Amino acid sequence: MDKFLLLLLLLGVFPFVFFQGVAPDTLCMVCQNFKKGQCLQGKGNCTMEQGPGCRTRDFFFFSEKGRWIYNHTQLDCYDFCMSSSFYFRDLKILTFCCKGQDFCNKYIGERKE
Numbered sequence: 001m002d003k004f005l006l007l008l009l010l011l012g013v014f015p016f017v018f019f020q021g022v023a024p025d026t027l028c029m030v031c032q033n034f035k036k037g038q039c040l041q042g043k044g045n046c047t048m049e050q051g052p053g054c055r056t057r058d059f060f061f062f063s064e065k066g067r068w069i070y071n072h073t074q075l076d077c078y079d080f081c082m083s084s085s086f087y088f089r090d091l092k093i094l095t096f097c098c099k100g101q102d103f104c105n106k107y108i109g110e111r112k113e
């Protein structure tokens with residue numbers, strides 16, 4: 001192939017390829033025990049390079065009065081984060097995921113109690 005043509009091709013194609021792959025990292029909050037918008041225990045942060053990986057998990061317990069009581073929230077990063085409801089005996093875990101805004105995982109999930 002013509003060298004000049006090759007150069008044009010490289011210049012034209014490569015920036016596109018590079019910038020496609022570089023999504024901005026999202027900084028997520030890490031917290032073992034997050035309540036009322038504050039981290040009570042195990043505070044830190046982590047970065048997600050791709051995927052909806054800032055995770056928020058709300059933990060509920062089934063009370064003797066027959067309803068779910070919110071207990072606490074955990075925040076972290078998880079590559080395979082998926083929104084879900086998980087039930088195991090008297091435990092319920094609601095999972096939320098977010099990306100694109102730093103510390104977005106502290107703004108979602110249960111915050112009322």
Ligand SMILES: *[C@@H]1O[C@H](CO)[C@@H](O)[C@H](O)[C@H]1NC(C)=O
Nearest residue numbers: 027028029043044045046102
């Ligand atoms: C992230 O955590 C590290 C220590 O774990 C800390 O030095 C840094 O300031 C934190 N960054 C932000 C933006 O909070």
Ligand SMILES: *[C@@H]1O[C@H](CO)[C@@H](O)[C@H](O)[C@H]1NC(C)=O
Nearest residue numbers: 033035040059061071072073
């Ligand atoms: C409920 O939340 C408290 C913190 O407020 C925590 O210490 C405790 O471990 C949690 N209970 C369970 C079973 O996770």
